[in-house]
Amino acid sequence: MKTPQSIGVGLLGLGVVGSGVAQALENHREPLACRVGAPLELRKVLVRDVEKQRPVSLPPHKLTKDAQQVLDDPAVQVVVELMGGESPAGEYIRGALERGKHVVTANKEVMAKDGPELLALADAKRLSLLFEGAVGGAIPIIGSLTKDFLGNQIHSIHAIINGTTNFILTRMAEEGMSGDEALRLAQDLGYAEADPSNDVEGLDAAYKLAILATLAFHSRVSPGEVFREGISRLHARDFRYASELGYAIKLLAIAKRDGAKVEVRVHPALVPEGHLLAKVSGVFNAVEVEGNLLGRTVFHGLGAGREPTTSAVLGDLVEIGRRLVANGEPSRAVQMEESLTVKAMSEVETRCYFRLNVPDRAGVLAQITRVLGDLNISIASIIQKDTDPTTQTAEIVITTHPSKEAAVQRSLALLGELDVVKEVSNMIRIEELPS
Numbered sequence: 001m002k003t004p005q006s007i008g009v010g011l012l013g014l015g016v017v018g019s020g021v022a023q024a025l026e027n028h029r030e031p032l033a034c035r036v037g038a039p040l041e042l043r044k045v046l047v048r049d050v051e052k053q054r055p056v057s058l059p060p061h062k063l064t065k066d067a068q069q070v071l072d073d074p075a076v077q078v079v080v081e082l083m084g085g086e087s088p089a090g091e092y093i094r095g096a097l098e099r100g101k102h103v104v105t106a107n108k109e110v111m112a113k114d115g116p117e118l119l120a121l122a123d124a125k126r127l128s129l130l131f132e133g134a135v136g137g138a139i140p141i142i143g144s145l146t147k148d149f150l151g152n153q154i155h156s157i158h159a160i161i162n163g164t165t166n167f168i169l170t171r172m173a174e175e176g177m178s179g180d181e182a183l184r185l186a187q188d189l190g191y192a193e194a195d196p197s198n199d200v201e202g203l204d205a206a207y208k209l210a211i212l213a214t215l216a217f218h219s220r221v222s223p224g225e226v227f228r229e230g231i232s233r234l235h236a237r238d239f240r241y242a243s244e245l246g247y248a249i250k251l252l253a254i255a256k257r258d259g260a261k262v263e264v265r266v267h268p269a270l271v272p273e274g275h276l277l278a279k280v281s282g283v284f285n286a287v288e289v290e291g292n293l294l295g296r297t298v299f300h301g302l303g304a305g306r307e308p309t310t311s312a313v314l315g316d317l318v319e320i321g322r323r324l325v326a327n328g329e330p331s332r333a334v335q336m337e338e339s340l341t342v343k344a345m346s347e348v349e350t351r352c353y354f355r356l357n358v359p360d361r362a363g364v365l366a367q368i369t370r371v372l373g374d375l376n377i378s379i380a381s382i383i384q385k386d387t388d389p390t391t392q393t394a395e396i397v398i399t400t401h402p403s404k405e406a407a408v409q410r411s412l413a414l415l416g417e418l419d420v421v422k423e424v425s426n427m428i429r430i431e432e433l434p435s
C-alpha cells in the first residue's frame with residue numbers, strides 16, 4: 001500500500017459535535033495535515049435535513065440524506081459517526097466496518113450495548129474503531145484504559161460522568177435550589193435537553209460506566225447490569241445535612257473489582273468534602289481510576305459540549321490518519337509545525353510576593369516603594385506582619401501586579417542595598433491560575 005495523498009472522511013451527523021468536527025477540518029486544515037502526514041478531506045456528510053441552517057457552511061454537494069452515499073464512497077476511508085442513538089447509527093458503524101472503513105464515534109449508547117462485537121469486527125478486518133468522545137468529552141479516559149493503563153490490574157473507578165446532573169446538584173448544594181429549579185436553569189443554559197430523563201435517571205452515566213468497566217476489567221459489562229438510581233429524590237435539605245456532616249452529594253458512577261466479581265452502580269452518594277470528586281462543580285466531569293501500579297489518578301475536565309467532544313473525535317481521527325499514512329503503526333515523532341523561540345526569563349511577567357525584614361521605624365516604606373516604583377513594579381498590597389521588640393524589626397509582605405522578571409531581579413538587588421532593609425527574606429512568584 002502506498003502513502004495516501006489525502007485521507008477521505010465521511011461524516012454521519014452535522015449537529016452539535018458534527019459541526020464542530022466539520023469546522024475544525026475546514027479551519028485547521030494545515031496543522032491537522034501536518035500532524036497526520038496527509039490532508040484530511042471531508043467528502044460527504046449525512047444529515048436528515050439538507051436545507052437546515054447550520055453553524056458551519058459546507059458546499060451543498062457535500063450534504064446528503066442518503067447514508068449509502070457516505071458508506072459506499074470509495075474515497076471515504078474513515079467514517080465519523082456523530083448522529084447519536086442506537087439505530088440506525090449502530091447499523092451504519094457496522095456497515096462502514098464491513099466495507100473496510102475505519103470508524104470514529106462518540107456514541108455511548110452503541111458502544112455500551114454493542115461495543116465488544118463492533119470492536120471484534122474491526123479487529124477481524126484489521127480496522128480501527130475509536131470512541132474517545134463517548135465518555136468524558138475531552139478527558140482522555142478511553143485512551144488511558146485501552147493503552148496507558150494496560151500494565152495495571154484496575155481496582156476501581158469512581159466517576160462523575162454526567163455534566164447535566166452535576167450542574168443540577170451543584171446548584172442545589174450551593175444555592176439551595178430545588179431539583180426542578182436547577183433543572184430548569186440547566187435547560188435554559190443549554191446543559192439539559194427538553195427531555196432530561198436519560199441524564200436525571202442516570203441512564204447516560206450507566207452507558208458510560210458500562211464502557212469504562214468493560215475496558216477496565218477486560219470483562220463485558222452491559223448497561224442493563226449497572227444498578228441505577230437517579231437524582232430526583234434528592235432534596236435541598238439533604239445537601240444541608242450532608243454538608244453539616246462534612247460531605248458533598250454527587251451522582252457517582254462506581255465500578256469496583258471484588259475478586260471474580262465486579263460492582264457497577266450509578267447513584268447519588270455522599271462524598272467526603274476533602275476528596276477531589278467532592279470539588280467537581282457545574283458541568284465538569286472527573287474520573288478517578290485506582291490500579292495496582294498507577295495508584296490513584298484523577299482526570300478532570302469538560303465532559304461534553306461541542307468543543308471538548310470535537311477535541312476527542314479529532315484526536316481519534318488524527319490517530320487513524322497517521323496509521324493510514326504509516327501503513328500500520330504510526331510514528332510517534334513530534335511534527336515540527338512551527339519554529340517558536342523560548343522567551344528569555346528576564347522577559348517573563350509574573351506577579352510577585354516579597355518578604356522583607358526591616359527596622360520597625362518610620363520612613364521605611366517610602367524608600368521601598370520608591371525602589372519598586374522606579375522600576376515600574378506596581379504594588380498590589382503591603383502588609384506589615386510580625387514585629388520583634390527585642391531587635392526592633394518588622395516583617396513586611398508586599399505583593400505586586402505582573403512585572404517583568406528583569407525588573408524584579410533588579411529590585412531585589414536594590415532593596416538589598418537599602419539601609420532600611422535588613423534582609424530580603426524571600427521572593428516567590430505568584431501564578432494566577434484560572435479558577
Ligand SMILES: NC(=O)c1ccc[n+]([C@@H]2O[C@H](COP(=O)([O-])OP(=O)(O)OC[C@H]3O[C@@H](n4cnc5c(N)ncnc54)[C@H](OP(=O)(O)O)[C@@H]3O)[C@@H](O)[C@H]2O)c1
Pocket residue numbers: 012013014015016017018046047048049050052065081082083084085088106107108133134137303304305306309
Ligand atoms: N453534544 C455533546 O455535548 C456530546 C458529548 C459527548 C458525546 N456526544 C455524542 O455525540 C453524538 C452526536 O451528538 P450531538 O449532540 O452532536 O447530536 P445532534 O446535535 O442531535 O446531531 C445529530 C446529527 O445527526 C443527524 N442525524 C440524526 N439522525 C439521523 C438520521 N437517521 N439520518 C440522517 N441524519 C441523522 C442530524 O441531522 P439534522 O441536523 O439534519 O437533524 C444531526 O445533524 C451522540 O452520540 C452523542 O451522544 C455528544
